[in-house]
Amino acid sequence: MAPRTFQITAGAAVAAFVLFPLWAVWRHSDALASLGEAEWAALWFTLKQALLSAFLSVFFALPLARALARTQFWGRQFVIMVLGAPFILPVIVAILGLIAVFGQNGIFNLLWTAFGFERISIYGLQGVLLAHVFFNLPLATRMLLLGWTSIPSERIRLAQSLGLTARGRFCCVEWPMLVQVVPSAFAVIFVICLSSFAVALTLGGGPRATTIELAIYQAIRFEFDFATAAMLGFMQLTVSLLAALIAVFLGMTNGFGFGLDRSLPCVARPAFEQFWDGMIITIAILFLALPLAILTITGAAGLLELPPSVWVAALRSVLIALGAGVLCLMLALPLCTRIGEVIGTLGIAVSPLVLGTGIFLIVRPYVNPFDIALIVTLCVNAVLSLPFVLRVLRPNVEQTSKTYLKLSQSLGLGPWAQFRWVFWPRLRRPLGFSAGLVTALPMGDLGVIALFGDAEYATLPLKIYQLMGSYRMEQAASGAVLLLSLSLSLFWIFDRWGRGDAAH
Amino acid sequence: MKHFTFAAGLLSASMALADAPVLTVYAPDYFASEWGPGPSIEAAFEKECNCDLQFKTGDVLSRIILEGARSEADVVIGLNTDVTKKARETGLFAAHGQDNSQLTLPLTWTDQVFLPFNYGHTAFVYNAEKLREAPQSFDALIHSNDELKVIIQDPRSSISGLALVLWVKAVFGEEAENVWEKLAPKILTVTKGWSEAYGLFTEGEADMVLSYTTSPAYHIVAEGDLTKKAAIFPEGHYLMVELAAKLKGTDNPELADAFLAFIMTDTFQNLIPEENWSLPAALEVSEWPQAFQELPLPEKVLFYSEEEAATLRGVAIEEWRRALSK
Numbered sequence: 140m141a142p143r144t145f146q147i148t149a150g151a152a153v154a155a156f157v158l159f160p161l162w163a164v165w166r167h168s169d170a171l172a173s174l175g176e177a178e179w180a181a182l183w184f185t186l187k188q189a190l191l192s193a194f195l196s197v198f199f200a201l202p203l204a205r206a207l208a209r210t211q212f213w214g215r216q217f218v219i220m221v222l223g224a225p226f227i228l229p230v231i232v233a234i235l236g237l238i239a240v241f242g243q244n245g246i247f248n249l250l251w252t253a254f255g256f257e258r259i260s261i262y263g264l265q266g267v268l269l270a271h272v273f274f275n276l277p278l279a280t281r282m283l284l285l286g287w288t289s290i291p292s293e294r295i296r297l298a299q300s301l302g303l304t305a306r307g308r309f310c311c312v313e314w315p316m317l318v319q320v321v322p323s324a325f326a327v328i329f330v331i332c333l334s335s336f337a338v339a340l341t342l343g344g345g346p347r348a349t350t351i352e353l354a355i356y357q358a359i360r361f362e363f364d365f366a367t368a369a370m371l372g373f374m375q376l377t378v379s380l381l382a383a384l385i386a387v388f389l390g391m392t393n394g395f396g397f398g399l400d401r402s403l404p405c406v407a408r409p410a411f412e413q414f415w416d417g418m419i420i421t422i423a424i425l426f427l428a429l430p431l432a433i434l435t436i437t438g439a440a441g442l443l444e445l446p447p448s449v450w451v452a453a454l455r456s457v458l459i460a461l462g463a464g465v466l467c468l469m470l471a472l473p474l475c476t477r478i479g480e481v482i483g484t485l486g487i488a489v490s491p492l493v494l495g496t497g498i499f500l501i502v503r504p505y506v507n508p509f510d511i512a513l514i515v516t517l518c519v520n521a522v523l524s525l526p527f528v529l530r531v532l533r534p535n536v537e538q539t540s541k542t543y544l545k546l547s548q549s550l551g552l553g554p555w556a557q558f559r560w561v562f563w564p565r566l567r568r569p570l571g572f573s574a575g576l577v578t579a580l581p582m583g584d585l586g587v588i589a590l591f592g593d594a595e596y597a598t599l600p601l602k603i604y605q606l607m608g609s610y611r612m613e614q615a616a617s618g619a620v621l622l623l624s625l626s627l628s629l630f631w632i633f634d635r636w637g638r639g640d641a642a643h
Numbered sequence: 644m645k646h647f648t649f650a651a652g653l654l655s656a657s658m659a660l661a662d663a664p665v666l667t668v669y670a671p672d673y674f675a676s677e678w679g680p681g682p683s684i685e686a687a688f689e690k691e692c693n694c695d696l697q698f699k700t701g702d703v704l705s706r707i708i709l710e711g712a713r714s715e716a717d718v719v720i721g722l723n724t725d726v727t728k729k730a731r732e733t734g735l736f737a738a739h740g741q742d743n744s745q746l747t748l749p750l751t752w753t754d755q756v757f758l759p760f761n762y763g764h765t766a767f768v769y770n771a772e773k774l775r776e777a778p779q780s781f782d783a784l785i786h787s788n789d790e791l792k793v794i795i796q797d798p799r800s801s802i803s804g805l806a807l808v809l810w811v812k813a814v815f816g817e818e819a820e821n822v823w824e825k826l827a828p829k830i831l832t833v834t835k836g837w838s839e840a841y842g843l844f845t846e847g848e849a850d851m852v853l854s855y856t857t858s859p860a861y862h863i864v865a866e867g868d869l870t871k872k873a874a875i876f877p878e879g880h881y882l883m884v885e886l887a888a889k890l891k892g893t894d895n896p897e898l899a900d901a902f903l904a905f906i907m908t909d910t911f912q913n914l915i916p917e918e919n920w921s922l923p924a925a926l927e928v929s930e931w932p933q934a935f936q937e938l939p940l941p942e943k944v945l946f947y948s949e950e951e952a953a954t955l956r957g958v959a960i961e962e963w964r965r966a967l968s969k
Contacts, residue, residue, distance in 0.1 A: 167709070177964060231839055235846060242848050243792065243831070262832045337835045340797060341843075345833045346964045349799075353835075357799040363708050363729060448677055500709060507715070509699055595698075601672070607838040609678035610861045610920065612845045 145473035150482045153470060154468065156522055157485040160497020161372050167500055168366035178354050178367075182374065185350040187334035188264065188339060192271035193325045199272060200279030200324070201317075203423045206416035208287035209278070209408065216638075218420070219284070220631055222277045222427050227579045227626040230337045231598045231607065233621040237261070237270055237342070239437075241439010246429070266342030271335065272452030275328045277427060282327075282530055285569065286320035287313070289534060307410075319390045319534065323480070326386030327526050330379040330487050351375055355490045365496070372493035379488030383481045431623065437613075439622035445617055449602050453621055456599040459513060460629060463520035464577040470521065471528045471573065475536040483529040486522035513596060524577040531576070535569045536562070575630035599625075663695045663696035666898045668708065672700045680918035687910050694898055703882065704730055707890075711735070717893040718902050721803050722886045724946075725809065727757055728953040730888070735750065737891040739903050745925050749882065749944045757886040758926040760906045761915045763855040764880035764941055766805045766873040773870075774850045781814055781878045785825045792831040794840045795853040798960045801836045803883070806961040807853050809952060813945040819959065823966030830967065856880065856940055861920045863934045872939075878941035884924070931947040 207219060225233060241247050241261045248258050249379035263268065290312060298308045336352035343349075351371050358368040474483055498515055499508050508515075543561045552560065597605065599622050675681035675698035685696045703719050704726060710716075712735065722730060730736065739758040746752050748762055767784070769777045778784040779793070796804030808819075815822045831849045834840040844852035854873070862868040887906055889899045905911055909930070912923035916935045928936060947955060 177961070181967075231842065234839070235842060238843060238846060238848055242843075242846070244847055337839065340800075341832055341834050341839055343832075345827075345830060346797070346969045347968050349964075353797070353800060356835075360702055360705055361726070361805075363705065446677070453753040470887065496705075496709070499706075503710065503713075595675075597676070604838065605672065605676035605678055607842055609676065610841070610865070611678060612842050612856075615842075 146476065146479065149470045149473040150479060150641060153474070153482055153522060153525065156518065157489050157494065159374075159377065159501060160494050161369060161489055161496040163500040164365050164372065164493055166274075167370035168364070168369065172366040173365075174367070174370065177349070178351075181349040181351050181354045184339075184348060185333055185335075185352075186378070188267050188271070188335070188343075188348070188350070189329050190263075190445075192268055192275065192332040192335075195268055195272050196275040196276035196279045196328050197283075197321060197325050199423075200276055200283050201321075202419050203276070204280045204283035204287060205313075206419045207284055210413070210416045210420065218424060219281070220627065220634065221422065221431075223281060223576075223579070223630065224307035224431050224623060224627060225273050225279070225427055226275070226277050227307055227630075228623065228629070229603060229619065232434065232603065232616075232622075233274065233430070234270070234338060234341055235616075236434040237273060240430045241266075241269065246433075260344075261342060262344030264343065264348070266333075266344065267339050267348055270338045270342050271328075271332050273427065273430070274338075275331060276423070279324045279328060280423075280526065281572075282324040283317075283320055285531060285572075286316045290316050290536065322386040322389040323530050324383045327484070327530055329382050330484055330526070333375055333379060334487065334490055344355055352490055352492075355492055359492055359496055367538075368490075368493055368496070369596065374489050375490055376485070376488045379484055380481065383484035383488075387477050389482055434616065435620050435623065438618075441617035442611055442620055445614065445621065449599070449621070452593040452597050452602040453599045453625060455513070455596065456622075457625060457629065459517050459598060460578040460626075461518065462517045463524065463575050463580075464633075466518065467523035467524045467528055467577045468570065468574060468639035471525060471532055472536075474525070474529060475533040480526075480529050483525040486525045491519070513598075516598065520580060521577070524580050527576055527580075528573040531569050531573050532566070535566055539565045542630040568637045571633050571635070573634035574637070578633060579630035646757040660851040663693060664895060664898060665695045665697055666692070666895055666902060667715055667717050668696060668698050668902070669716045669719045669721075670698045670700055671703060672784070673723050674698070674919070675700045681915050683914050683918055684911060687914065688902060688905050691905075692804045692898065692901055696902070707735060712892050714890060714892060716890050717895050717899045718887060718889055720885075720887040722757065722882045722888065724757075724882075724886065724949055725802065725805055725952045725956070726949075727886065728949040731756060731949070735890055735892065736888045737893075737896075739757075739887070739889060740900060741907050745907055747923070747925055748884065750946055757888050760887050760911070761886045761919055761921040761924050762882060762884045763857045763921040764882055764944065765810050766854060766856040766858075766875070766880055766941075767851040768844070768858045768871060768873050769851045770858055771872045777851065777872070777874050779874055779876070781876045784829075784874075784876075785822060785964060787829065789828040791829050791847040791851070791906060793826075793829050793851045793853070794831050794843055794849040795833055796837055796840050797833045797835060798963060801834075803837050803853060804833075805956065805960075806883050807949055808882050808963045809955065810945060811963075812955055813947065814878045820962040820966050823963050824969065826889060827967050827969065833967070850873075855921065856884070857921050857938065859937070860916070860934050860938055864917055864932070875939050875941050877943065879945040880941040882944050882946040885921070919947055926956050932939060941958060 207215070228236070238261070239245055243258070243260070245261075252258055260266075294312050295308075298312050303311065334352050335350055336356065339348045339350045340353060351374065355368050355371045358364045358371065471483070473479070495515075502508055502511060539562055547557050549563050599618065601621065603615050603618040606612075606618055645878050666697055670681060673679050681698050685698065688696050698715070703721055707714055707716065707719060707730070711733070714735070736756050738755045743752045743754070747757060748759055752759060771777070772798075777826075777882055784791075798804040798808045811822055812819045832843075834843070837854065840852050843849060843852075845922060851874070858871045859871045860871055862871040865893070887903060889896075889903055893899045907925050909926065912926040913930070915921060915923040915926075916932050922935065923931070
């Protein structure tokens with residue numbers, strides 16, 4: 140879609156932004172990296188939990204996305220939006236929410252023990268997986284849902300008029316779409332879970348659940364062993380890129396076919412199917428929204444009593460989020476290609492701490508890192524969001540090119556006209572969703588600016604951590620509610636804009 | 644344009660330069676945040692120094708080590724005794740020039756480079772209303788029912804977690820790994836840092852949490868809540884001392900010295916208890932706020948010098964990891 144120069148520039152910029160810092164950390168060390176038994180155990184556990192988390196997230200997302208795709212009900216858009224919320228919460232807040240439901244004295248265990256069963260402990264591999272599914276199920280669901288809604292309606296109608304059975308419909312209509320979307324969703328969640336740290340440790344119940352990210356943290360902050368940190372960061376990167384490459388390779392076949400780009404009218408469905416879908420949606424809402432609801436109830440009361448500095452931090456976070464959103468979309472549009480998707484994965488493939496340390500080392504001779512802490516946060520957020528945005532945009536961009544490029548070329552449309560009349564109307568929806576996603580993602584990654592965060596110009600998540608660090612747990616809960624509502628509002632505004640009057 | 648300036652002001656981290664000389668102090672984030680002691684200390688010092696004190700937050704020691712001699716820091720504050728060996732070896736720090744005999748620490752301090760400004764002890768904190776019979780010794784904790792659930796911090800990512808493994812090592816020596824194996828079933832989970840652990844404890848997730856002997860003071864003073872207590876163990880408690888130091892490369896040596904001298908004043912020390920929620924390093928007990936004077940504190944204090952801590956650290960962490968991974 141975009142001219143080649145744009146593609147190369149954007150790709151090179153993203154690759155440089157991630158690889159240079161890693162190189163800088165590597166170069167800074169004067170010793171050789173040494174990996175002991177503990178590091179290998181960490182690597183093994185990291186891979187295991189990431190594979191399982193990605194598998195479970197996608198596995199559960201399949202019926203949920205399918206149910207959401209074919210069910211129309213009042214408040215559906217709202218439900219879809221709120222289902223995305225776990226993904227945007229600061230880790231520590233999400234953990235507290237999960238504990239409120241699944242912890243020792245959580246609602247789940249209260250009900251469970253009331254029925255006479257033994258209390259179930261969340262701590263262990265089951266807790267790690269539960270939390271990762273909680274975070275990533277919404278993401279997988281959204282990606283699959285986009286897949287379902289992008290199936291040309293002609294295919295579904297054809298399948299109906301041919302009288303295909305449910306199984307036949309699945310094989311001919313849905314399977315080709317899934318082959319393309321599932322590996323991609325799996326890979327992105329796998330890569331996210333590779334760099335899990337606080338969640339894995341806290342809910343994993345101890346050092347059994349040590350991840351590479353913890354080893355990196357230890358190497359940089361305690362041992363000052365930059366060689367090991369760079370080595371581990373490089374391992375993370377390699378595994379991530381491998382996953383991204385496999386996903387792109389597996390998703391190469393395109394069975395979508397052409398359609399006339401029309402929306403699908405609702406058709407009557409068997410009662411059993413409707414009941415099944417309804418049940419799945421209800422369970423998903425309970426699982427994803429209950430922890431958030433409890434957080435909101437506990438935190439909402441103190442919302443108006445938050446000191447002004449927290450509100451200023453919130454405003455600062457919103458501005459950063461908007462800036463990151465613009466930057467991310469500017470990078471994403473030219474990168475909507477197969478290679479682009481692999482390059483885009485780089486953003487989440489490197490440990491934030493390594494990235495931050497590397498950036499610090501690079502800029503240090505030229506500027507005072509404190510002066511650019513917020514700019515760095517903005518850029519990192521943009522690059523971090525890139526993989527998600529690309530997975531949403533790329534199928535749409537590619538499909539639009541495939542379907543309409545020949546036609547528009549034969550009509551002699553120039554690049555601008557092509558963008559305006561062919562791409563824009565078809566991309567508006569995924570663009571709106573992407574913009575919503577970027578702006579709502581955790582506003583300011585703390586790992587990145589661990590070395591040079593500025594307390595005076597703190598972002599909202601940093602304020603929440605500061606409150607927790609000084610015993611003010613209740614105020615921190617209110618701060619989390621503020622963050623949650625701001626993120627959801629931003630998401631809603633952009634997503635709503637993308638849907639326009641729902642004509643497309 | 645007005646909006647743009649406003650936005651730029653929100654995003655720009657560089658402050659308008661005043662005429663007064665600037666003293667740059669690297670500090671941990673919790674210290675300089677508006678809920679830490681930083682702002683009051685800044686205001687009090689600026690009143691007498693005719694200067695502009697600026698806290699730069701982040702991971703203090705990592706930063707200094709990365710920056711080396713080019714660091715713009717004049718003073719660092721918030722280092723911990725268990726990691727100062729690495730700091731000293733950089734050779735970047737100058738003598739603090741203060742009189743160590745003014746210190747009121749529970750041990751004799753002779754270090755000429757790192758100056759203590761507050762201290763505390765690691766301790767297990769519990770809610771006395773919920774846990775009626777809390778273990779009152781390490782031995783009782785080890786032999787308590789496995790139903791008792793404790794949350795601790797990871798020694799590989801948290802300074803209080805590190806103090807805990809050193810504490811166990813100091814009490815049990817060779818037996819440390821055995822002790823960890825006995826403690827393992829009672830450890831509900833291990834967190835990245837203190838905040839996560841304390842947050843879970845406040846949520847009622849566990850009976851006890853690894854924190855400090857001074858933690859109950861926050862609940863008493865700020866919340867009027869008398870239920871939170873720190874169990875005092877007769878085997879002794881591990882001492883955690885926070886330190887400040889001057890950099891050799893400072894371009895403001897007089898100002899840096901003035902700040903270190905300020906740390907030893909009553910003005911500074913009086914801010915520590917109820918702003919940092921820890922014990923002042925150079926203030927007689929009789930001068931402490933009431934709640935702190937009444938706080939139960941351990942009689943026996945355990946402490947490793949930075950040399951010992953550096954030697955034992957790797958072993959102690961590995962014993963902990965092995966025992967808890969089983």
